Amino acid sequence: xxxxxxxxxxxxxxxxxxxxxxxxxxxxxxxxxxxxxxxxxxxxxxxxxxxxxxxxxxxxxxxxxxxxxxxxxxxxxxxxxxxxxxxxxxxxxxxxxxxxxxxxxxxxxxxxxxxxxxxxxxxxxxxxxxxxxxxxxxxxxxxxxxxxxxxxxxxxxxxxxxxxxxxxxxxxxxxxxxxxxxxxxxxxxxxxxxxxxxxxxxxxxxxxxxxxxxxxxxxxxxxxxxxxxxxxxxxxxxxxxxxxxxxxxxxxxxxxxxxxxxxxxxxxxxxxxxxxxxxxxxxxxxxxxxxxxxxxxxxxxxxxxxxxxxxxxxxxxxxxxxxxxxxxxxxx
Numbered sequence: 001x002x003x004x005x006x007x008x009x010x011x012x013x014x015x016x017x018x019x020x021x022x023x024x025x026x027x028x029x030x031x032x033x034x035x036x037x038x039x040x041x042x043x044x045x046x047x048x049x050x051x052x053x054x055x056x057x058x059x060x061x062x063x064x065x066x067x068x069x070x071x072x073x074x075x076x077x078x079x080x081x082x083x084x085x086x087x088x089x090x091x092x093x094x095x096x097x098x099x100x101x102x103x104x105x106x107x108x109x110x111x112x113x114x115x116x117x118x119x120x121x122x123x124x125x126x127x128x129x130x131x132x133x134x135x136x137x138x139x140x141x142x143x144x145x146x147x148x149x150x151x152x153x154x155x156x157x158x159x160x161x162x163x164x165x166x167x168x169x170x171x172x173x174x175x176x177x178x179x180x181x182x183x184x185x186x187x188x189x190x191x192x193x194x195x196x197x198x199x200x201x202x203x204x205x206x207x208x209x210x211x212x213x214x215x216x217x218x219x220x221x222x223x224x225x226x227x228x229x230x231x232x233x234x235x236x237x238x239x240x241x242x243x244x245x246x247x248x249x250x251x252x253x254x255x256x257x258x259x260x261x262x263x264x265x266x267x268x269x270x271x272x273x274x275x276x277x278x279x280x281x282x283x284x285x286x287x288x289x290x291x292x293x294x295x296x297x298x299x300x301x302x303x304x305x306x307x308x309x310x311x312x313x314x315x316x317x318x319x320x321x322x323x324x325x326x327x328x329x330x331x332x
Contacts, residue, residue: 005037005078007324008068008103010050010094012043016170016191017085024083024299031320040068040075044084059101066102079327080105083299086166087192090295091117104330106323108275108295116271116293117165119197126290129266134282134289136199138164141189145182151198152181158201161185163192174201205284208250210264211297211308213276215322221264222308224257226250248307252283259288267293276323278305 009032011025012018025041032039043051050057052070059077060069067076080103082094092114098105108116115121120138127133137151152159152175161184163171171191173184175198188196207229211222229244250257264279271293278297282289297305306316314322 004035005324005328006076007032007037007039008077008080009039009041010044010080010082010084011041012045013084013088013094014044014046014048015085015087015089016166017087017089018046020298020300021084021089024303027301028081028083028299028320031317032324033317033321036321037324040077042068044088048088059097059103061100061102068101068103077103079103079324081323081327082107083296085294085296085298086170087117091165104327106275106327108272108277112272112274113295116277116295118194119162119164119292122271122293123197123290125270126267129270131263131266131290132288134160134199134202134291136197139185139196139198141195143185148181148185149178152178155198155200158203160199160201161188162197162199163188164194164197166192202282202284202287202289205282205289206250206252207291208252208260208281208283209304209308210260210279210281211276211305212264212268212272212279213309213314213319213322214274215326219265219268220309220312220314221261221268223248223311224250224252224260225304225308225311226252227304246302246304246307248304248311256283256288263288263290275326276305278308 009025009029011021013021045051057068057070060074062074065074067074080098082105084094090113092110095110095113099110123133123136135155137154139151157176159175161173161175171188173187175181175184185196207227209225209227213220225248227244227246260281267279268277272295278294280291282291306319309319
């Protein structure tokens with residue numbers, strides 16, 4: 001085989017968004033040009049083991065050699081694509097492992113992943129940048145029912161519970177009274193470390209999203225897209241039941257779009273200054289509210305991020321090529 005770069009596609013993972021990762025890998029492997037790249041796939045098991053088929057492997061730096069330890073040898077990796085979402089994927093842990101092993105990778109760096117995965121941190125940064133967010137309060141683990149009710153009264157019902165360090169609306173729960181309060185809190189704390197976040201429940205809203213890509217040090221920002229869903233846009237609606245519809249160009253006023261794009265520039269300059277990301281907002285009446293940043297957006301055939309990039313003239317195949325070349329060239 002001619003000497004071509006080796007690309008490591010990593011999918012699966014320990015987190016609760018494992019199935020989305022596997023679907024993305026199936027889509028992405030069809031976009032990678034096999035005449036330009038040698039593709040190796042690693043599946044991370046639910047217990048955290050790294051496998052090529054049934055063979056255990058792991059990232060390693062040994063002296064001046066770095067790559068993937070396989071069969072008693074170090075296999076050089078020119079670029080890794082950690083197509084993992086949520087905990088153990090976007091939260092800096094996989095990025096730190098690859099960085100330590102000296103493997104170039106697609107996406108944001110370790111610090112950006114860690115900060116953007118924590119909703120209370122991103123809220124604080126957004127507020128410091130003058131980007132509005134829904135009223136909310138971070139909650140530590142270990143609160144009893146009395147303490148929880150006191151915190152809830154600071155905002156007033158209805159409320160919205162989120163795990164502090166998860167994405168894709170996993171474990172997110174609307175709460176309308178005291179009876180529903182503790183169950184939502186316990187669920188958030190059970191599936192995510194670091195506690196929970198409660199926010200005002202913004203019921204009459206539109207879900208707007210913006211794609212961001214860095215290429216040769218320059219930031220490319222897509223138009224504003226929209227996700228439409230009847231009822232609550234939760235994890236099941238996004239990925240399991242097909243209960244949502246996406247469009248890469250939202251029908252919104254130009255002034256609203258300009259403001260959202262300005263907020264996106266501010267947020268990504270501070271929180272995600274490289275790689276790729278998707279920035280999510282709510283539009284409720286005249287209120288624009290920042291929701292969260294996804295540092296490894298969904299990359300399935302139905303995902304919005306590739307469609308947003310297509311709106312600025314970058315096809316999914318070209319997007320894949322850009323991401324790999326940026327990682328190999330150190331442009332992350």
